[in-house]
Amino acid sequence: MYHSSINFLLFTFHFSLNIMIHFHDVSKHYNNQTAIRKITFSIEKGEMVFLTGPSGSGKTTLLKLTYLAEKPDEGNISVAGWEINKLKESKIPLLRRNIGVVFQDFRLLYNRDVFENVGLALRIRGVGDKELKTRVFDALKLVNLRHRSDSYPGSLSGGEQQKVAIARAIVAEPLIILADEPTGNVDPDTSAGIIRTFKDINARGATILIATHDRELFRNTGRRLLRLDNGDLVGEEIA
């Protein structure tokens, strides 16, 4: 009895240390329409997981719930050790600093050049000019965009803009990276390049959750796959 309690505590401790994202019975509704229904899953530290499903299945909503752009109507969410349901508003920016997001619409600032766009993630964290310069160029090198640092997003192709968004998401080396359809606007070669970049970042220890409806992206990757359909988590498998 005594040993089993200790084992349980050790398991719980290990679980809480290693779990980066945890959803428990989470539901989200928009105007009486259910976007996500009683979803439960966990993602461990250092994992790279794909989230797939048809359009409108709830992938973006699930990501938004993770970076607190939306609040759950039911259930509990914990991200990087933060209990989202109990989180004070003043702590939201701190939670978001642990997450790098590649938004579906990129959310780039079109009046700033590539360098400034990527550097914004570091400016927000109060990183000084000298360190910022080194880290921004490192991130741009990782996505093969070092030569476009002076360009404005408007002059870049869709794929290049996507890479800028990825560079901005990784530059601060967050614990978690969320990517919403990161290959939505690019050709298969660029798409493969982007996935290679994510694998590199993942190898450095970041936890990655990629939402995509592109099956080619996760086919034979050996990574865990969460399947959503009409707001339900309908399956979990290895791709």
Next chain:
Amino acid sequence: MFPYAFRIAARSIVHEKWINLLSILTMAAGLLFTSIIILSVYNIDVATKRLPEKFSMMLYLNDNLSQEELKNIMNTARKDGAVETVKYISKDEALKELEISLKDIKYVLDGLGENPLADSIEVKLKNEAVRPETAKRLAAKFRGLEGIGGIEYGEKFLSSIYSIEVGMKTIGIIFIMIMSAGMIFVCYSTVKILFYRKNQEIETYKLLGAKKGFIRAPFIIEGAVIGLGAGLLSFIGILSLYYATIFRLSLTIPLFKAIVFPTDIAIFLPLVGLIIGMVGGAIAIGRIKY
């Protein structure tokens, strides 16, 4: 964070130069009008404060007044708490003073023969007592005494000066309040427009983990710059207006030479503009929700 906020604010000021320039000019006009009102109130205040030094009541005595009656009048005046000094002026002394003040045209008095002036008592009031109601009360008191033929103290002048002072102060305060609210609104509208225009940008900041201070700082700096610009412009405006009045208008209307310009107060104009700009900016941003 602050150098970056200044950079962002500077970029926005340059990028949105026309709307910012318009706001600066509107605010500067508001501050200039407010300054003119303050300057007017200040000058009227200075003038009314100088008034007590020159103010006196003249009690003209009847001819053949007995020493007893004169003593009674002098004592009654001296005993009143509002009175500072009481001075007897004989009609001969009065004539001499008149001759001095007439200078080159004193010959007009030559044809008079006999001294037409009356003996008089000059009553000076304490500075704080120089008010229309005190003067009125004293005049009524003296009128009740035997031996006084007439009293003169510029009753209407005194009343109108004080009415103007009270009126100008009231109008000034109301005007300043309205103008301040208006100027805050101008700054509020400008920053609000910029805030709406940058809505997407602000949303991105929030999603990337920016704290409220990081988001607010450039807008407040922008408001401050608009306010400071308007303050400096209105300072230059009021200074130019003052010197134009002193050096140009006073040639035609000498009264303008007496206008006092409170430099130490006017120097606060840029600071007032800066504060108004920052307040307007802060109100425009309002509460930031995540």
